[in-house]
Amino acid sequence: MSDLAIDIRNVVKRYDEHLAVSDLSLAVPRGTVYGLLGPNGAGKTTTIRMLLNIIVPDSGTITLLGTPHRTRGLTDRIGYLPEERGLYKKMQVRRVLRFLAELKGVPGREAERRIDEWLIRLDLKTKERDWGLAKVDELSRGMQQKVQFIGTLVHDPDLVILDEPFSGLDPINAQALKDSIVELKARGKTIIFSTHLMDNAERLCDSVCIIAHGEKVLDGGVAEVRKAHSGRMVALAVDGDSRARIAPVLSDKTLVARVDDNNRYYELELAAGADPQLLLRRVIDTGVPITRFELVLPSLHQIFLERVGARGVEEGMTGHG
């Protein structure tokens, strides 16, 4: 048995003239939480759909859980939460869930038992009210998200694929989702999710892959990736009134490649070959009171900006998460 949950090799997918995924290779070890990061339109959803055999790659191979991904019955071991979510609106919640479970090969009675468990666990079935008997469109948006989530996990998949799972979630459901991901990992499941929210990825993922324009920019363990980019980032904070006085130093391109003003402090990316000590001296020379000067590990967000660049931001990167 291969110890890789997902093994993508040299996958290419082209739409008309547009290259959606270009020669992508990925390896996701079993039992890890893996983040697929990238701006909108980077090819994340296309990659995920290829994993699920919804679309077929033009070339390259995909192996899931040690089996070629088009093997019959393999999808029964995969749970999928698409970015665009929806359920049959006029159908009873329990029946939708049973339908989804049976599509994954869970026998009816077993499905009913698991649905009960999940409904109780996510507070959809309480002493006062059993929402399982309601129609989907009678549920609030938050409740529908929970139902969708149950639908993803009800067949207890070994590999869970979540496309932008945090988008549109209210904070309570986002917390529940995060807890579930951690719990799934503890039970030895593999979780891969795509996101453009770097903070989530940084908190949750063991490993990440950043893709942009259909190409892999970098991948690896979160700690290693951050370490590999260390020594180039400085956190600098000065007394609030004197921010204007250090502006000339920060705009010196021989010292500072990029400035990210976070209001309470700056995150600076050092220019190539620049010495952080020299930067410190220059700031001291201005005479402003320094409250923080620290060589920091860059956040995934910073690494993302550094590697994908402003182009990615313009093409839909939103927010810090």
Next chain:
Amino acid sequence: MGKLLVVFRREYLERVRSRWFIIGTLLGPAFLLLIVGAPRLMGDRSDGSRDVARIDVIDATGTGLGNRVADALRARYPFSRAPYVRTVDPSKTALEEDRSVLRVQRDEVLGALVLDSTTVRGDSVHYAGRNAGSHMDVDAIRNVVRNVVLADQMASAGIDAKRVDEFSHIRLDMHVQKVGDKGIEKGNPIAVILLGYGVALLLYMMIVVYGQAIMRSVLEEKSTRVAEVVVSSVDTDTLLAGKILGVGLVAITQVVSWIVLGAAALMYFPQIMGSGDHVAGVADTSSAAGGAMAGAQGGASAAAALMKAGLPSIPVWATIALFLCFVLGFIFYASLFAAVGAMVNSQEDVQQAATPVMLLLVSSAIFMGPIMANPTSNLAKTMSILPTSAPIIMPLRMTLVPVPWVEIVGALAGVSAACAASIWISGRIYRVGLLMYGKKPTIRELAKWVKEAR
């Protein structure tokens, strides 16, 4: 197979459990009887009370024909107000007719009937009126005039006036029997016509209603985005097949429940279906106005006619052919409708995109009338073999006239081939379209979908 069953079961159970299915099953037959029977019922009532005979009779013959026609009209339509007769000089005919037209315009009379020397000879008669568009009214007036002229001519040929009167009141009932390959077939031919019409109409309605149900179901899965979750668990071919089979079985369930309900109703309340008079009425109309009208207007009495005459015997092979027609026809149209549902993204677009498919279907319905009137025509032959209309027209033709088995097998083979083609094309459009959002594809893009689907 397992997943096909899961999809099939959802499609079937969700529909059969729905309130609309139950309402449709209970009220469907009543509604059908109403739309088919309403014109007939109205026709019945107006036949006796409407002022068909309230016309100006302009008599330029100088033979007193006008008065005799008026008497005959009064006798034929005792509930109508009486005609006005004006005896005029032949040279003033045009003038008098203009006067009468004015009276028609002012609604003082319904129309003007002009009798002149050509009428006496039995050649022609002229009528202008508000109801000139009504075949039944015009035919009725024509028959009255014809009978009177006939009586006149017989009298002038020296036949005794009293006997002429007797002759002109001959009532001739025509007993018609259909001859099939095995000799004279049992059952009333009118019942056969009605059965054929009923079956064709039912097939048409079921394909329209449930074909569109599939289209909406696909569109719903697309617009609620549930499609993506589903296709990550089951391939699109299985999904499409499960959908068509599930919805198709719903249609069959509905028809079977109608038959059971209808049989039960006939068994327990035979009197609700009307008396024997209606049957005679149906026969009259059909001989006068042609099979098509009889079918449309006599529908209300269909059940009565069937009861009276006994169901026409349908051989087993014909029942099987009929069933195959429905199944294949349904699959053909359902897969096309599914492709339409997958092509578009909104309710607004879907009607427009479905137009070509609807046109194919409606063309079968439009030709039902002419084909019933003349089931041996080339039109009937062509339409019953053309794959797009065969599922509806072949059963119609089969119930009306004997069809060589070669043609039936040929038609079924043609529909099967059309089915295979439409499933192939639709399956591909469905596969690509289901996850394609954005603007409606052009024909060229559709062709590309079909070509490039995996």
